[in-house]
Each structure stands twice: as structure tokens, then as C-alpha cells.
Amino acid sequence: MEELIQHLTPILKEVWGYIFPNEIELHWGILIVLYPYLTGLVAGAFILASLVKVFNVKELQPTYRLAMLTAMAFLIVAPLPLLAHLGHPEKAYEILITPNSTSAMAMFGFVYAWYLMAVLCLEIWFEYRRDIILWAQKETGIKKWIHKIISLFSKDISEKALHFDKKWVKIVTIIGIPSAFLLHGYVGFIFGSIKANPWWSSVLMPIVFLFSAIVSGIAMVLILYMIITPVRGKQLDILCLDKLASYLFYVMIIDFSLEALDFVHRVYESEESIKILAYLVSNKLFISLVVIQLFMGMLIPLAMIALIKIMKSPPDLKKMVYFISAILVQVGIFSTRWNIVIGGQLFSKSFRGLTVYKITFFGLEGFFASVIVFCLPFILLYILTKILPPWEEARNP
């Protein structure tokens, strides 16, 4: 308690205008920024993977398994920031056993469990089953047993069984696409359904969340593919990169249009809250929204990818531009989450004032904790690639 009071007291002096006294404490901090960012990467990476299986985009085959594992790694970590943020993490199970049927948040456990078990685990299992069985046959010691257990002791790699696997990968992917939409659209709904908050309350919120999720997922897989492949001493598949960049470009156009529509709609309707929101955007959020989210994270990468596609550039230049664009997009999407979550709490519901968000460095909700949470999926991905190598050469002929 002492710590909280020490943290809040100086903020009292930085409040602009009038805010309700209970609003000085900003309730959802950086951990809650991370949560939609992480789930967005899950949904985005999965949608990218599904392009290969359902829409038969052959060029993206080299990133298919990597995208699946990326989605898995991020999904496992996604609930951690939520849990760490709760006042009583030890009571979190109540959300599962006594869910309130009218609460969007109460559906979290079910949507999450469905996505983890019915979609990701199943698809990865069917996709890898043959390889796992063959790996287990060749290996010895602990690795053999890990693979035997993961394969659930199945041994059948007859033509018929493999055909069955293939069919089910497709079926699960088809179920997976709406599920991925549900997973992230639902996160958008948590914010979009709060009528008390005009910055959040928008019917477009779930859709904007979804498309920005796909943008971030494609960009993340692109970054991972471009870092991992040279590290492994392999050649980057330029056709694959071209395709990734194209999809990134198209989805960014949709995302940009949606966000522009939301903006125009707000300005045109010019409701009660417009003055304070305009002040918010032009002051507290100017750097993170206009400079980082809009220019750095959206317009510059769009222009760069467009230019490189129009002027037939050499592959090395292409690679560099793709990589820089993907990094910028990643920063931009993180900023988008920041602007939604933090931005939505900076103005008072009295519409008469603004508060500030001061991030702490230590503690469960501090900067370091969030850096650790952000790094965890990458460590997890490393472990996953050791157990289930997604590389082409690891596949058994």
C-alpha cells in the first residue's frame, strides 16, 4: 500500500483539468497492453499458417510450421500478463468454474482452452505425427521418449493413416480460422463493449483488433524467418519473402482503412467526448499515436513495400526493406495496443481532464516484468523448435 501511495502522490500534481478522484490510479498498465499484443500475434501467425493449408499458397510453405509453433509459443504465454495483473491471481480459477454469463471477460478461459486444445494442439499433432513417429524410431534416450509421448504412442504411418492426418489438418485449419477470429475479435470486444469509455466503445473494435493482429502475426513470422534462416546457415527463400510482404501489404491496407474509417466516423459524429479525445490525441498520445503508430508503423512500411514492389529491386535490397518494414510494423502494432489500453484510461470519464501513466520499473506490473513476459515466447519457441523442428530438412523423406 505504501508503495502505491508513493507512486500516486506525485501524479496528483500532473493531472490536467478535472478527473474523478478515483481515476488518479490508472488501472490497466503495461501488462494489459502486452495481452492483446501477444494474442494478436497468435491469431496472426495462425491465419498466416492457414493460408498454406486452406488457400494453398505454396510459396509460404517454408514458414508454415514455424508459424504454427510461433502461434503456440505466444498462446502459452498470453494468459501470464493477465494472471500477474490480477489482484488475486490465486482466485483466477473462479473465472472457469463460476463464470458470469454476461461478462465478456468470463469467456476468456473457454475461448483460450478451445483455441489451445481444439485448434493448435490438434493441428500441430496431425501435421507432425508422421515425423514424430519416424524421429522416435531413430532416436535414443530422453528425446525418443519425449517424441513417443507427444505422438501419443501412435505408430501407424500407413498411406491410409497419413491421408487421414492430411485431411484432419485441413479440417482443423478450417475450424481454426473462425476460432482465430474469435480469439482476437473477442479481445477487441472486451474493450469495444465498454459504453462508459468513448475511446474504446466502438463496434469496429473487434475487427480493427483482428486485422492489426494479422498484420503483426505476418510481420513477426517474417522477422523470425529472416533471423533464424541465416543463423542456421540456410538460404532465404525470396519467393516466400515476396509473398509474405505482399500479404503484409494487403492486410495493412485493410487495417489502415478500418482505422481511418473509425477516425473519420468519430470526427464526423463529433459526440460529447470529441473535445477531450481530440485533446488527448494532440497532446498525450501525439508521439505514440501519430508519430509511431501512424507514420512509423503504418505509412512508412506501406510506402517502402510499395516502392520496392514497383521498382524491380535486387533481392538483397528487398530483404533489407522487408525486414525493416516488419520491425517498424511490430513497433507500430505494439504502439496501437498501447494507445488503446493506456490511451483509453488517460482521460477522465467526466470528459474534463487528463491523467498520466507512470510506468514503474520493478514489481509484478513493472517494466522489467513485462520485458520478461515479452521474452518468454521466444524462449518457448526455441524449446519448441528443438522438440518439433519446423525446418524442411528435418522432415523425413
Next chain:
Amino acid sequence: MENKIIETDKKVERRSFLKKFAILALAPIAFGFLGASDKLKTVKKWMLQNGYIPSNHKWGMGIDISKCIGCGRCAVACKNENNVPKEPFFFRTWVERYRIYEDGDIQVDSPNGSIDGFENTRTTNKKMLRSFFVPKICNHCDNPPCVQVCPVGATFKGEDGVVLVDSDYCVGCRYCIQACPYGARFLHPETHTAEKCTFCYHRIVQDKLPACVEVCPTQARVFGELNKKSSPLVRFLRMNKIGILKPSLNTEPKVYYANLDMEVK
């Protein structure tokens, strides 16, 4: 023939397996509901011991803005009565001061929620058009957004219309604080659970008035039944022109303001 029998056997086996699986999967939820309903029974028992039957009441509050002098006694009494932390970040009730100038400029403040009173500091020479104090409190909405969003059902609207928080159940996710349009909720820094005005529930079940109403020197606050004609609140609603806060949000507040100004949000 034999094949067919085996097949049907398999089907039956699968069906019974699925049944068992479903029971197994739903068991924790069922236990959870049983636990929750058990808890509800103990709460009801406690109220009945006090001779209080929630369904016989429907509580509300009236606040006459023209009577409020901004002394802040209500905010002090509330903090003392309900063990609200004394720091200026946690309030179940507070008083706002509005100063509206001739050029349309509006100044609103509530230093320490009005507990230390209001200083007469005029920062401008502009001419004042009108000025008044507005006590704020949880509106005990009939259509409460906080209750809607609570993931575990820890916050609920009782049969008597009072919106309460079960701190044993609250997980501290703060979604209700985000959903409240009136800034009436906070997270208790010690219990780490959501907190808000309860109309001094421990007092009203014993036929006493909420602390803020009890101490108000000008009787700006009126507490009472909404469904009983003889109640002072119904008289208040009959004798005044009434306004509620943020009517466009359709939260249906049960805190009614007399002489409410359009600038109050």
C-alpha cells in the same frame, strides 16, 4: 451379422464414453455453481437474522444540489464508517465544486474529495455566472454495467436494488472499474478487491440511514424506499424536477438529483 453387432457395441461404447467425458468436463463448473449458491444462502441467512428481507425493499437516494454547501462531512463520515483508506485516491463518495463563468469557461474541482473543504481561490477576474456543489456516489444503477462485466459475478445487484461487491469472490481484474461511467469504484489497496458505496448496507439492514445521509447538515441527501409512497425519497421525487447522471448510457441510476445542472457529468 457379427460385424454389425461389434459396430453397434462400438457406437454404444463411444456414446457412453462421450457422456462420461462431458460429465467429467462439466463437473468443476457444477461444483462451482453449487459453492456459489451455498454462499448466497449464508448471506441470506445473515440478513434474515437481522429481520431484513431484501425483496421487501428498493433503495435509492435523492440529492438536492441547491442544498449542498460543500462541507465534505459526507465524504469524511463515509471514510470513517466504511474503513476507506484516508489517502486522496480512494472514495466511495465525494463532492465536486462547479464554477461556471460568463465567457463559458468551466472550472471543476474536488480537492481530496472535498474532505478538507474548498479554498476560495479565484484564479481569474472573470465574472461568475453560477456556482454549486455536487455530491457524487455510486448510482446503484438498475442496469449496472459493472455487474454485467464482472467475470466471476463477484459484483451483483441485490433484490433490494443495491449493487454490492463480494470481496471473497472478487479476483481484482478491475474490469468493473473500467465499466463504471461515474468513476465510483476503486481497487482497495490492501484487500486488492473492487470497492464502492454500498449505501452503508450494514446500516440499512438495521433500519439506519447511510452515514453520509446521517451527517449531512443541510439534508441535501435523502435516502429511502423507491416503492413506498410514504418514503421521504418518493416525496423528494414528487416535489422536485429530477435529473440523473449520463442518461444516454441507459444505466438507469437510482441516485436522483434535484436542480441538476447540464454541466454535471
